[in-house]
Amino acid sequence: MYGDNIPIDLVVNVRNLRNIHSEADGILHARATLNLKFYVEQKTADPILAADMELIDSYITANVTIQEGDLLNIELKKFNFTEIECNMATFGVTYNQFIVDAMNVLMDPRGYVLPYLN
Secondary structure (H helix, E strand, C coil): CCCCCCCCCEEEEEEEEEEECCCCCCCEEEEEEEEEEEECCCCCCCEEEEEEEEEEEEEEEEEEEEECEEEEEEEEEEEEEEEEEEECCCCCCHHHHHHHHHHHHHHCCCCCCHHCCC
């Protein structure tokens, strides 16, 4: 719909952050609900909102460090989704459970196969 190699801006808003704790190795663990908005860049106009979705009660594991003053470095180790609500998408029908499963597979370093693709 938008073409190949089109830049996308991703805007992330934290709606809820809870159960935050860290281990002795410095890894941060938390539960979060995030809102994601995907904007497609246009050459002759403002970016177009292509999708708006909520990642509900996601489990996050990350290595967080502060570098040079106020620069925060976040290295995601694991990001597990439990539910996604797609508020809108310009690319057609969305299958929320398929998106949840696909994103969990992509974020898992062990590389499982999606049950839909067997």
